[in-house]
Amino acid sequence: xxxxxxxxxxxxxxxxxxxxxxxxxxxxxxxxxxxxxxxxxxxxxxxxxxxxxxxxxxxxxxxxxxxxxxxxxxxxxxxxxxxxxxxxxxxxxxxxxxxxxxxxxxxxxxxxxxxxxxxxxxxxxxxxxxxxxxxxxxxxxxxxxxxxxxxxxxxxxxxxxxxxxxxxxxxxxxxxxxxxxxxxxxxxxxxxxxxxxxxxxxxxxxxxxxxxxxxxxxxx
Amino acid sequence: xxxxxxxxxxxxxxxxxxxxxxxxxxxxxxxxxxxxxxxxxxxxxxxxxxxxxxxxxxxxxxxxxxxxxxxxxxxxxxxxxxxxxxxxxxxxxxxxxxxxxxxxxxxxxxxxxxxxxxx
Numbered sequence: 001x002x003x004x005x006x007x008x009x010x011x012x013x014x015x016x017x018x019x020x021x022x023x024x025x026x027x028x029x030x031x032x033x034x035x036x037x038x039x040x041x042x043x044x045x046x047x048x049x050x051x052x053x054x055x056x057x058x059x060x061x062x063x064x065x066x067x068x069x070x071x072x073x074x075x076x077x078x079x080x081x082x083x084x085x086x087x088x089x090x091x092x093x094x095x096x097x098x099x100x101x102x103x104x105x106x107x108x109x110x111x112x113x114x115x116x117x118x119x120x121x122x123x124x125x126x127x128x129x130x131x132x133x134x135x136x137x138x139x140x141x142x143x144x145x146x147x148x149x150x151x152x153x154x155x156x157x158x159x160x161x162x163x164x165x166x167x168x169x170x171x172x173x174x175x176x177x178x179x180x181x182x183x184x185x186x187x188x189x190x191x192x193x194x195x196x197x198x199x200x201x202x203x204x205x206x207x208x209x210x211x212x213x214x215x216x217x218x219x220x
Numbered sequence: 221x222x223x224x225x226x227x228x229x230x231x232x233x234x235x236x237x238x239x240x241x242x243x244x245x246x247x248x249x250x251x252x253x254x255x256x257x258x259x260x261x262x263x264x265x266x267x268x269x270x271x272x273x274x275x276x277x278x279x280x281x282x283x284x285x286x287x288x289x290x291x292x293x294x295x296x297x298x299x300x301x302x303x304x305x306x307x308x309x310x311x312x313x314x315x316x317x318x319x320x321x322x323x324x325x326x327x328x329x330x331x332x333x334x335x336x337x338x339x
Contacts (some may be wrong), residue, residue, distance in 0.1 A: 003333075009326065009327050012229060012325060014232075094222055153304075154257065154258035157323075
């Protein structure tokens, strides 16, 4: 029998350490950091546009956005006159904490109240990588179907807030709201579930208040 | 599909353990993968074979210990279920259930050879 070393460390130890360094940095700056995760097309950028239209002139905000290619999403935020930095992952399916550290250095946003991190569109891989955020938000659009929380349990069990997007399509697409909310609560009894349409403005008040409450808590 | 990245992290961590112990070749690595870790054990095993090629862990066996998440009722205790089969409410009393564990993504053991030792 060959020698065996018992170790028990996290496989993503390097990412964990980078995330903890980010968390200490953001705690010192009193910056609220929100990590937005969803499948492609669920409406992360649209939710951010509507959010920044409401909060952008009251708070110092910035957006870090991860995509495999193109600056399209960062451009949409910049069009609102607000700072955004695009992280191009070149094929990687998620953002990691070291990419966030690098992007923050390059972007030099200055002091911020709220930093939004729009992750690469993917319900699986981004779940594993702590980015030093205060909490994760998972978005699920009505067009994706009402069986997704049990199909992708990891992200729904870890996101503090679940935003059901494109609520204006309720009645147009078959989507059992009660069933989805039961699935989310089964995986994460403390999750907050918000029903939102960035298009009609439904639920935007509640979502913005949720962010402002978290910011107040962070400022202490 | 980030199992390749995870496999490379396991390789990096286990070759560091190898160096710390003065070993020359990794022969077996044991990891814990939780049900809620967002990592698929079969894909990880496949990615591992590719990741270790040409490294001191080439040919090393990757042993994956799957760790299920535990659901439990505040009144009736632990719920028995198959992995992936989530129970929405307690089957006995209808209470909402709690979820614990299953987020593990840990390196547990590294078995290695040192110089002068036969296989």
